[in-house]
Amino acid sequence: MGIYEDLGLKPIINADSRMTAIGGSIMLPQVMAAMEEASRHHVDMFVLQQRVGERIAALTNNADAFVCTGAAAGIFISILSCMTGDDPAAISRLPTARPARHQVVVHRAHRIPYDPAIQLAGADIVEIGNALQTFEWELEAAITDATAAIFFVAGEHLRRGALPLETTIAVAHRYGVPVVVDAAAQLPPRSNLWHFTRDLGADLAVFSGGKDLRGPQSSGFVVGRADLIAGCRAHASPHQRLARMAKVGKEEMIGLLRAIELYLEEDEAGRMDRFEAIVTGWVKRLGTLHLAIAVTRDLPNEAGQPVPRARIDLNPTATGLSANAVQRMLLQQEQPVAVAAEFDRYLYLTPDTLEPNDECIVTGAVVRCLESLGYA
Numbered sequence: 362m363g364i365y366e367d368l369g370l371k372p373i374i375n376a377d378s379r380m381t382a383i384g385g386s387i388m389l390p391q392v393m394a395a396m397e398e399a400s401r402h403h404v405d406m407f408v409l410q411q412r413v414g415e416r417i418a419a420l421t422n423n424a425d426a427f428v429c430t431g432a433a434a435g436i437f438i439s440i441l442s443c444m445t446g447d448d449p450a451a452i453s454r455l456p457t458a459r460p461a462r463h464q465v466v467v468h469r470a471h472r473i474p475y476d477p478a479i480q481l482a483g484a485d486i487v488e489i490g491n492a493l494q495t496f497e498w499e500l501e502a503a504i505t506d507a508t509a510a511i512f513f514v515a516g517e518h519l520r521r522g523a524l525p526l527e528t529t530i531a532v533a534h535r536y537g538v539p540v541v542v543d544a545a546a547q548l549p550p551r552s553n554l555w556h557f558t559r560d561l562g563a564d565l566a567v568f569s570g571g572k573d574l575r576g577p578q579s580s581g582f583v584v585g586r587a588d589l590i591a592g593c594r595a596h597a598s599p600h601q602r603l604a605r606m607a608k609v610g611k612e613e614m615i616g617l618l619r620a621i622e623l624y625l626e627e628d629e630a631g632r633m634d635r636f637e638a639i640v641t642g643w644v645k646r647l648g649t650l651h652l653a654i655a656v657t658r659d660l661p662n663e664a665g666q667p668v669p670r671a672r673i674d675l676n677p678t679a680t681g682l683s684a685n686a687v688q689r690m691l692l693q694q695e696q697p698v699a700v701a702a703e704f705d706r707y708l709y710l711t712p713d714t715l716e717p718n719d720e721c722i723v724t725g726a727v728v729r730c731l732e733s734l735g736y737a
């Protein structure tokens with residue numbers, strides 16, 4: 362019996378997304394080996410954070426980098442750094458005394474479930490624009506002497522309603538205010554590791570370590586301006602300060618570094634070709650199941666990444682099928698398969714989260730499921 366079965370859980374084949382709720386991603390053996398080696402010795406954690414940061418910065422064409430426990434923690438610590446820099450006196454007064462700069466400007470179109478991390482840092486969110494549009498003057502009008510940062514959530518799927526990142530950066534910098542980009546799920550492409558900061562001039566960009574990078578699930582990192590990264594380090598463990606609760610271990614630091622190295626060594630174009638081939642296979646096989654059920658290639662995916670997915674239109678008006686019910690059925694099988702569902706009408710199968718040959722298991726599961734419902 363496996364370690365999960367022993368606890369009454371069945372391992373899940375993931376054709377959904379890099380969802381934390383089902384474990385995020387699977388680490389490569391090389392990452393596990395690096396973590397295992399890191400676990401065998403004591404080491405100076407101040408220096409380790411600095412050296413790993415330098416290495417990640419060099420790999421990702423950034424001035425500096427900081428490792429944290431996930432992108433949510435990265436947002437929290439980035440905002441802390443924008444409020445106080447690395448001033449130990451200002452940091453030691455937290456959370457009781459608010460720094461003079463304690464407001465963070467956020468597009469209404471960018472309000473996401475992770476942004477309480479901004480408020481946890483002690484900042485107020487100042488919203489601009491609405492779901493459909495934001496004007497440049499709204500951003501300018503929102504910036505005051507109390508503004509610590511602009512928080513910008515990257516991704517094709519969130520473009521609508523917000524100013525372009527380029528405009529946001531130009532306005533913010535006119536007033537000397539830093540821009541923090543939430544790029545948690547903006548990999549691939551790997552060029553995004555330097556695109557927001559080096560290419561576009563954002564001051565900090567925050568990434569998850571446990572999504573497409575396949576680093577430790579409880580890791581993330583911030584890249585960008587050296588003084589602000591120094592501020593992140595000044596807030597964080599091993600210091601005994603507010604951000605100590607987001608303590609990152611030596612194993613995670615080393616595992617994340619290894620995962621980033623491997624990610625940059627990988628043949629990205631070859632990987633994309635593999636994804637296309639898997640999606641083409643799904644479209645071919647599942648597209649012939651029933652006349653009323655159309656299967657197409659969909660791009661970008663739910664996180665705005667340029668990764669293709671197969672979209673199964675269950676056409677409920679004609680078939681009476683519920684995407685949510687089929688999604689549940691797939692999860693309740695002997696071999697559970699996770700897929701995404703939308704509007705109770707569409708199912709999405711993604712190739713990027715699969716282990717080798719999982720795609721056949723996914724195909725078989727969907728075929729069996731639709732057969733049992735009389736649609737194959």
Ligand SMILES: *Cc1c(COP(=O)(O)O)cnc(C)c1O
Pocket residue numbers: 381430431432433434473475514543544545546568569570571580581664
């Ligand atoms: C996943 C995600 C986060 C949180 O990342 P963790 O590494 O799980 O903390 C934050 N913002 C966005 C846009 C995300 O997709």
